[in-house]
Amino acid sequence: MEKPDYTIRQLLEMDACTNCRLCAEACPAALAATDGRLSAVYRLSRLRENLKGKTSLLQKLLGRKALSQEDRKKYADTVFRCTLCGNCQEVCPLGIRLKEIWFSLRRDLAHSDAFPQKIDMIRKNLSQSRNVFAEDNAERADWVADMRHPRDDSYLKKQAEVIFFTGCVASYFPLAQKIPIALAEILDAGGVDFALLGQEEWCCGFPLLGAGFMEMFDELREHNLASVKAMGAKTAIFACPSCYQMWRDHYHAEIELTHVTEFLLKLVRSKNLEFKSLPMTVTYHDPCDLGRGARVFDPPREIIRSIPGIKLIELPRNKENCRCCGGGGNLEMMDAELAGKIAKLKVEEILSTGAQSVVTSCQQCVRTITAYVKRNKISLEVMDIVQLVRKAMESH
Ligand code: SF4
Numbered sequence: 567m568e569k570p571d572y573t574i575r576q577l578l579e580m581d582a583c584t585n586c587r588l589c590a591e592a593c594p595a596a597l598a599a600t601d602g603r604l605s606a607v608y609r610l611s612r613l614r615e616n617l618k619g620k621t622s623l624l625q626k627l628l629g630r631k632a633l634s635q636e637d638r639k640k641y642a643d644t645v646f647r648c649t650l651c652g653n654c655q656e657v658c659p660l661g662i663r664l665k666e667i668w669f670s671l672r673r674d675l676a677h678s679d680a681f682p683q684k685i686d687m688i689r690k691n692l693s694q695s696r697n698v699f700a701e702d703n704a705e706r707a708d709w710v711a712d713m714r715h716p717r718d719d720s721y722l723k724k725q726a727e728v729i730f731f732t733g734c735v736a737s738y739f740p741l742a743q744k745i746p747i748a749l750a751e752i753l754d755a756g757g758v759d760f761a762l763l764g765q766e767e768w769c770c771g772f773p774l775l776g777a778g779f780m781e782m783f784d785e786l787r788e789h790n791l792a793s794v795k796a797m798g799a800k801t802a803i804f805a806c807p808s809c810y811q812m813w814r815d816h817y818h819a820e821i822e823l824t825h826v827t828e829f830l831l832k833l834v835r836s837k838n839l840e841f842k843s844l845p846m847t848v849t850y851h852d853p854c855d856l857g858r859g860a861r862v863f864d865p866p867r868e869i870i871r872s873i874p875g876i877k878l879i880e881l882p883r884n885k886e887n888c889r890c891c892g893g894g895g896n897l898e899m900m901d902a903e904l905a906g907k908i909a910k911l912k913v914e915e916i917l918s919t920g921a922q923s924v925v926t927s928c929q930q931c932v933r934t935i936t937a938y939v940k941r942n943k944i945s946l947e948v949m950d951i952v953q954l955v956r957k958a959m960e961s962h
C-alpha cells in the first residue's frame with residue numbers, strides 16, 4: 567500500500583482552522599507579493615475544499631489522486647511560492663503544524679503533472695551529481711585551497727571524532743565559501759581536530775524535502791551516515807541550518823549533532839577563543855530553520871555579546887517572529903522576483919535599526935541579503951556569525 571501524502575492528524579488539523587487569518591498577516595510571501603492567495607489560510611482552505619469535494623475519506627488516506635489535475639495546476643503556483651519559513655505555524659493559535667502540511671502538499675503535487683518543471687531540476691541535479699548545483703562532487707572541499715594556512719592534510723583524513731558537514735551552498739558558492747574557510751581557521755585556532763567528508767559528503771536532502779521528492783532521500787541519507795560512521799565521528803558540526811534540520815529530524819544519527827553557533831559558544835565559554843575589541847553596531851537575523859525550526863535563539867546572541875566593543879541592536883521582528891530573508895523553500899528557483907521582494911522587506915527592516923552590519927547564521931541568508939544589497943548599492947555589511955567571530959580574532 568502506498569503511503570498517503572496526508573496523515574489523519576493533518577486532515578483533522580485542516581478542519582480545525584478557524585479562519586482567523588493571523589497566519590496571513592505573518593506571511594512574508596503574501597505581504598511582499600500583496601497577494602493573499604500565497605497565505606497559509608488560503609492554501610489550507612483550497613486544500614480542504616479539494617480534498618473534501620473530490621474524494622472519500624478512504625481515498626484521502628490511501629490515494630495520491632486527491633486533487634484533480636486542473637486544480638493542481640492552478641494551485642501549484644501558489645504552493646511553491648512559499649519560503650517554508652514557518653512563520654504561519656508560529657502564530658497559529660491552534661498550533662496547526664502548517665509547515666508539515668506544506669511538505670505533504672509538495673509531496674502530493676510532486677506525484678502529479680501539475681508539478682512546476684523548474685523545481686524538477688533539483689531531482690535531476692541530485693541524481694546526477696549528488697549536489698544541488700550539478701557541480702563535480704569531487705570538488706566539494708576545493709575551498710580549502712583558498713585558505714591562508716590550511717592543515718597539510720586539507721582536513722581530509724580517514725578518521726576524526728569531529729566532522730564539519732559543509733553543505734552544498736557553502737561548498738560551491740564563492741561568496742558562501744568564506745564561511746567554511748573562516749570556520750576552519752577558527753577551529754584550528756581553538757585547537758579542534760576536525761575533518762571534512764570531502765567528496766563523500768552528499769547533499770543532506772533538504773532541497774528534496776522542499777521539492778516534495780522524498781523518494782530519493784534515503785539514498786543520500788544512507789550514504790552520508792555510512793561516510794560519517796566510516797570516519798568514527800562522534801560529533802557533526804553544521805553551519806547550514808537546513809542541513810542541521812535535516813540531520814536532526816530525518817537522519818536518526820547516533821552521534822552528537824550541533825549547529826556551529828552552539829559549538830562556537832562552547833569554545834567561547836571555555837576561553838578557547840580570544841577576542842579583541844571590535845567596535846561596531848550589528849543586528850542579528852534569525853535564520854528560519856535555526857530559529858523557528860531548531861529554537862536556537864540565544865547561542866548566536868551570546869557569541870555576539872562576548873565580543874568586546876560590539877553593540878547588538880535587535881530587529882523589530884526577532885527570534886521566533888523574525889521575518890524570512892526570502893531565501894528558503896526553493897523560492898528563488900521558482901520565483902526570483904518574489905524572493906527579491908521579500909529580501910527588500912528584510913533589508914528595510916535591518917536598515918531601520920541603524921546597524922552598520924547584519925549578522926546571521928546561515929549561508930543562504932547571507933547570499934540572499936547580500937544579493938539584494940549589492941544589486942541596489944546599499945551600504946550594509948552582511949556576514950555570517952562565523953565570519954564575525956573570525957573578524958574578532960583577526961583584530962588581534
Ligand atoms: S511558510 Fe512562510 S512563506 Fe510559507 S505560507 Fe507560511 S508564512 Fe507564508
Ligand code: SF4
Pocket residue numbers: 582583584585586587588589590606607610654657658659660662
Ligand atoms: S492562523 Fe491557524 S487557525 Fe488561523 S487561519 Fe491560519 S491556519 Fe487557520
